[in-house]
Amino acid sequence: MFDVAAIILVVAGLLLIVAALQPVAARFQLPSTILLAAVGVALGFLAAFLLATPLTDAFNVIVSPIVNLPVRSSLFLYVFLPLLLFQASIMIDVRRVVDDAVPILVLAVLAVVLAAAVIGFSLSALFGVPLLGALLLGSIVATTDPAAVVAIFRELGAPARLTRLVEGESLLNDAAAIALFSLLLTVIVSNQPLEATDALMRFGTTFLGGALAGFVGGYALSLALPMIGGIRSAEVTLTLGAVYAIYILSDQLFGVSGVVAVVVAGLAVSAMVPARIAPSNWRYLRDVWEQIGFWAGSLVFLLAAILVPRILSEVRFQDLLIVLTAVAAALAARAVVIFLVLPALSAIGAARPVSLPYSVTIFWGGLRGAVTLALALVVTENGYVEPELKRFIAVTATGFVLFTLFVNGLTLHRVIHWLKLDRLSPVDSAVRNQVFALTLAEVKDTLEQTARRYGLNAAASGAVIGTYRTRIEEASTLDIEEVLTDRQRVTLGLIALATREKELILQHHGRGTIALDSVGAMLSHAERLVEGARSDGRVGYNRAARESLEYGRGFRIAYELHIRFSIDQFLTRRLIRRFETLLVLSLLTTELLEYIPQRITPLLGGRIGAILTEIVSSRHEAANNGLQALRLQYPEYATAVEEEFLSQLGEQQELSHFDDLFEEGILALEIHQDLRRAVLVRGPLREKKPLDLKLNTFDMIRSMQIFRHLDDRQVKRLARRLKPRIVLPGGYLARRGELPTGLFFIASGVVEVRREDQAVTLGQGEFFGEIALLTGRPRGADVVALTYCNVLVLAAEDFARFLKAFPKIREEIEKTALRREEDNAGHRVAAAERHAGAAGEKEGPARVLVPASE
Numbered sequence: 001m002f003d004v005a006a007i008i009l010v011v012a013g014l015l016l017i018v019a020a021l022q023p024v025a026a027r028f029q030l031p032s033t034i035l036l037a038a039v040g041v042a043l044g045f046l047a048a049f050l051l052a053t054p055l056t057d058a059f060n061v062i063v064s065p066i067v068n069l070p071v072r073s074s075l076f077l078y079v080f081l082p083l084l085l086f087q088a089s090i091m092i093d094v095r096r097v098v099d100d101a102v103p104i105l106v107l108a109v110l111a112v113v114l115a116a117a118v119i120g121f122s123l124s125a126l127f128g129v130p131l132l133g134a135l136l137l138g139s140i141v142a143t144t145d146p147a148a149v150v151a152i153f154r155e156l157g158a159p160a161r162l163t164r165l166v167e168g169e170s171l172l173n174d175a176a177a178i179a180l181f182s183l184l185l186t187v188i189v190s191n192q193p194l195e196a197t198d199a200l201m202r203f204g205t206t207f208l209g210g211a212l213a214g215f216v217g218g219y220a221l222s223l224a225l226p227m228i229g230g231i232r233s234a235e236v237t238l239t240l241g242a243v244y245a246i247y248i249l250s251d252q253l254f255g256v257s258g259v260v261a262v263v264v265a266g267l268a269v270s271a272m273v274p275a276r277i278a279p280s281n282w283r284y285l286r287d288v289w290e291q292i293g294f295w296a297g298s299l300v301f302l303l304a305a306i307l308v309p310r311i312l313s314e315v316r317f318q319d320l321l322i323v324l325t326a327v328a329a330a331l332a333a334r335a336v337v338i339f340l341v342l343p344a345l346s347a348i349g350a351a352r353p354v355s356l357p358y359s360v361t362i363f364w365g366g367l368r369g370a371v372t373l374a375l376a377l378v379v380t381e382n383g384y385v386e387p388e389l390k391r392f393i394a395v396t397a398t399g400f401v402l403f404t405l406f407v408n409g410l411t412l413h414r415v416i417h418w419l420k421l422d423r424l425s426p427v428d429s430a431v432r433n434q435v436f437a438l439t440l441a442e443v444k445d446t447l448e449q450t451a452r453r454y455g456l457n458a459a460a461s462g463a464v465i466g467t468y469r470t471r472i473e474e475a476s477t478l479d480i481e482e483v484l485t486d487r488q489r490v491t492l493g494l495i496a497l498a499t500r501e502k503e504l505i506l507q508h509h510g511r512g513t514i515a516l517d518s519v520g521a522m523l524s525h526a527e528r529l530v531e532g533a534r535s536d537g538r539v540g541y542n543r544a545a546r547e548s549l550e551y552g553r554g555f556r557i558a559y560e561l562h563i564r565f566s567i568d569q570f571l572t573r574r575l576i577r578r579f580e581t582l583l584v585l586s587l588l589t590t591e592l593l594e595y596i597p598q599r600i601t602p603l604l605g606g607r608i609g610a611i612l613t614e615i616v617s618s619r620h621e622a623a624n625n626g627l628q629a630l631r632l633q634y635p636e637y638a639t640a641v642e643e644e645f646l647s648q649l650g651e652q653q654e655l656s657h658f659d660d661l662f663e664e665g666i667l668a669l670e671i672h673q674d675l676r677r678a679v680l681v682r683g684p685l686r687e688k689k690p691l692d693l694k695l696n697t698f699d700m701i702r703s704m705q706i707f708r709h710l711d712d713r714q715v716k717r718l719a720r721r722l723k724p725r726i727v728l729p730g731g732y733l734a735r736r737g738e739l740p741t742g743l744f745f746i747a748s749g750v751v752e753v754r755r756e757d758q759a760v761t762l763g764q765g766e767f768f769g770e771i772a773l774l775t776g777r778p779r780g781a782d783v784v785a786l787t788y789c790n791v792l793v794l795a796a797e798d799f800a801r802f803l804k805a806f807p808k809i810r811e812e813i814e815k816t817a818l819r820r821e822e823d824n825a826g827h828r829v830a831a832a833e834r835h836a837g838a839a840g841e842k843e844g845p846a847r848v849l850v851p852a853s854e
Helices: 004-027 032-052 060-067 073-090 094-098 101-127 131-141 146-156 160-190 196-228 232-253 258-275 279-314 317-347 356-364 370-381 387-418 426-454 458-475 486-511 516-549 553-565 569-604 606-633 635-663 669-685 697-702 712-719 770-775 796-805 807-843
Strands: 722-727 732-734 742-748 751-754 759-762 782-785 789-795
Touching: 004 032, 004 060, 004 279, 032 060, 032 279, 032 387, 073 160, 073 232, 073 258, 073 279, 073 370, 094 101, 094 258, 101 131, 101 160, 101 317, 131 160, 131 317, 131 370, 131 387, 160 196, 160 258, 160 356, 160 370, 196 232, 196 258, 232 258, 232 279, 258 279, 258 516, 279 370, 279 387, 279 486, 317 356, 317 387, 356 387, 370 387, 426 458, 426 569, 486 516, 486 569, 486 606, 486 635, 516 569, 516 606, 553 569, 553 722, 569 606, 569 635, 606 635, 635 669, 697 712, 697 722, 697 789, 742 770, 742 796, 770 807, 789 796, 796 807
Parallel strands: none
Antiparallel strands: 722 789, 732 782, 742 789, 751 759, 751 782
16 A cells, blocks of 8 residues: 555646646647547556566656556546536536537437447347446447547637537536446346336436436526625635535435536536626636646546556457457447438438538547546446456457547547538638738737837838738738628628627626626527527527517516516516616617727628618617616616616726726735725615505505595595506507406506507596496407506496496596597598598599488
8 A cells, every 4th residue: 555645746746747748739739638648558558567577676666656556436436527527517608509409419318328239239249248248338438538529629620519519419428328337237236137118217217317406406506606705716616515515415315327417517507607606706617617627637537548558458369359349339320320310300300400521520529538447447346247247348448448549539630621620611711811901900000109109210110010011911812791791791790799798798797787687688688699690690680689678478477466466576576677687788789889880890891880780779779768668667766776887887997996006016905905895895785776666556546636536535445446557568458349347547657549540648647448338338449558557447347336436536437438439439420531532532522321301
């Protein structure tokens, strides 16, 4: 046994090797993970040779800890694997991955099961390997490793969708493969037969149970992170502890897949947390986890590679044939899924098509790595597995990993280059050249100003600036207007605007000018703008923009609760959120209108800039209209919200100014901290003004002229019969042809009574619906709210008792009804005369029909 100091020294040495290999990998354009694997294998062989050779014992003290390092499968499975899975999960843009959910799930689940089956049955039939053992090997080598592949993709500039497909596949692929591996190993160890249906049921339960546990854990984590108070170190520590808790509790306590749980928890955090904590904190969290993932992944590769010589100590010639057969079977299974199943799903509209170059790259990019070696190590350490099966699993899995790393991995960049996936499309090339030319022009102007400002030598400045002029001319040879159609340029501009809108939302979130519960919805709307522009250009963008202004499902549910059960608190919250959303949307569109001439117009041209300005202006106008409607209805709250917005903005400006002075060395640390503390303590003391829906029935009755003569006792009596109700702009209070349901008194707002050829506006203090109640006829007009309205509703069944109880009000209602009937009759006569006159102009003089009595 080795003491702790020796083990730590070995780990420190491995970290030094990891650091030293990074510039080497960059210099020779090699994936760092493949280089780590090669060095690890070489290190393992060298250490084993030096320890075993009789030529010298000088190195025994150094190499003995390496050869006999107490590395067990539990180290990989319980220390490194949760870190790697969670780090990869939170780096994924969940909303973008959802677009390719079907192909990713097919590659992750179906491909794993099919690969395990094809490999298992092939090896069993050709080499006489026990079927369960061969299937176990199939589940082990079905795990793909995205690290090397993604590194190659990013180095060569492969398309973003290709990277998303591979990352998403690898995450869920590991989860599915490890769940299948656990099931098969349990069957082998217990030596109990397992029916296919029972196996499928247990696999599904483990997988779906892990997904549920992961979602619950990720959701709880997303709720807990905002409670930390924005302390970055605490946020990182909370996620680190939560990852291990979710993994171990799912695996040991709940009996479901801990791997699936961690993956789903990471995806849930990636989807929900950015809207719940400050953007700078989210970036810090991701940066720290990226570093953790780098350390864990690098150590896993090195430690696993060092074990390779130990595993391959008993290799035979037949093992080479088995490895090659397993590789061929895995490629065949992968080909079936990628080239047959995915196109079939695309043909029936169940998935977005995956192009042939993408398919070929995914097919050849299924590299295996440390997870495969770790699972093989689990089998070799299990005392209930037969020795021959242990040797078969260890040797074949290791050979499989080495083949994919050093054959697929080293040739993948050539495949990508051959398929031209490392080249920009004509559209991207045109945009790239235009951006490059504009950037060079800005740099040239800056250099000219700098040379004049500091009086630099004319010859020196002229030489440098001259090179920029030459580069600008070379970059401007391809005109973007010649390469792209107007429609393509509009689409590019809209995608850029929607992306900019997301950035602005996060900026406002960081300043505290957007309420926490509104950030997620606004980011989701911005995502829909991006997707709408990508799929349908201007039409899709405008459709998504209209949807963002509509009342959502939550608002409609809250409104129904208000209408049917007089439950108002949910509607109050929704109105507050809508107010804040419209206010921020108005600000965002203002900033976008300034952004267009600054960035978009120089890039895409003046005509496209004008079109984009028109599109954003319509959004700005719609947001302002909605905001103005709320301001008119709730002026006190509007003033309070806008005051709060400006106060938050002012606080952020103060903090930013203090930070700048501190960084410039003008403020000492103590003064800087004291100034920040004074601002931060002052902020929470400001109380937000609550939104008053103005639905106090007594006050609403008192505000109306028709009820002014009533005393307090009568008002209280009347209040028991009248129900307050909010009506949204555009909402119908009554429809033509309906039976009368009640009498409506307008406490605030404006409605429009719409007949076939007539529209009458009614405002505060007026009422409608009396004619249908008095005559018993169906309603003769539609009544639509033009603004937010507060109305009092008297049910039809209470109408007669109401008139009897309040004779003066009855007199006013009947007088108004008679006047309106006369006005309606006069309008009908006038409309008939106009119609007859129009017909007469076409057909000649109209005949006057005289009744027979005359």
